[in-house]
Amino acid sequence: MTLTVIPVTGIGEIAPGDDLAAIVLDAAIRSGITLLDGDVVVVTHKVVSKAEGRMVAAPTDEDYRAVALAEATEVLRRRGSMIIAVTRHGFVCANAGVDRSNVPGDAVVLLPVDPDRSAHTLRVRWERATGARLAVVISDTFGRPWRRGLTDVAIGVSGIDPILDLKGALDATGRVLEVTEIAVVDEIAAAADLVMGKAGGIPVAVVRGLEWVCGDGRAVDLVRPAAEDFFR
Numbered sequence: 001m002t003l004t005v006i007p008v009t010g011i012g013e014i015a016p017g018d019d020l021a022a023i024v025l026d027a028a029i030r031s032g033i034t035l036l037d038g039d040v041v042v043v044t045h046k047v048v049s050k051a052e053g054r055m056v057a058a059p060t061d062e063d064y065r066a067v068a069l070a071e072a073t074e075v076l077r078r079r080g081s082m083i084i085a086v087t088r089h090g091f092v093c094a095n096a097g098v099d100r101s102n103v104p105g106d107a108v109v110l111l112p113v114d115p116d117r118s119a120h121t122l123r124v125r126w127e128r129a130t131g132a133r134l135a136v137v138i139s140d141t142f143g144r145p146w147r148r149g150l151t152d153v154a155i156g157v158s159g160i161d162p163i164l165d166l167k168g169a170l171d172a173t174g175r176v177l178e179v180t181e182i183a184v185v186d187e188i189a190a191a192a193d194l195v196m197g198k199a200g201g202i203p204v205a206v207v208r209g210l211e212w213v214c215g216d217g218r219a220v221d222l223v224r225p226a227a228e229d230f231f232r
Helices: 020-030 045-051 061-071 115-130 184-196
Strands: 004-008 040-044 055-057 072-079 082-087 092-094 107-109 135-144 147-158 163-165 181-183 204-208
Touching: 004 020, 004 184, 020 040, 020 045, 020 115, 020 204, 040 045, 040 115, 040 184, 045 107, 045 115, 045 135, 045 147, 061 072, 061 082, 092 135, 115 135, 115 147, 135 184, 147 184, 163 184, 181 184, 184 204
Parallel strands: 040 135
Antiparallel strands: 004 204, 040 204, 055 107, 072 082, 082 092, 135 147, 163 181
């Protein structure tokens, strides 16, 4: 299997109310990209949030902290001006996902209200326009406990099973796998970020050549239930 990750360039700045699905499809066409059966389109949450109007003014650090607290349902840790919080979606992340990087003026960007619904809306639009069978992943950048550095993960999905459950399968030595679950959509998000970057102004990429399972799963299915959390 050969995996190809294709950046979609020329999208430009997204503003509240913009037709993101049409803008991305037009940019793909101008970039010479034709969406094909089996493609996974990865979209950074920031352009989704901007198009959906999920932006508020926060000109000072104090305002930024106040917005983050308002977006959190629970604060797990604090260090200086940063909080590790649980969002309304159940995600655990820095400052409840409130972001002020790559945002013009004094605004900050919030997470989409329902990233899975946003992913579904984009997928339906693109499938109708192209006739291709697609999956859509909305990504965001998270830190990870016990690991330095950031990586992109999926916060919204449509058309794809987010987890590949290998429990009961045999490993290469014939042992039965008892707990192995692969976060496929997180791996897709991280792969796409390799061509999008954090400062390149490329918010969309197409992951091609991956074998994935169609499904109605949601990104929130990746959230570990509190009863299974050894550390919280």
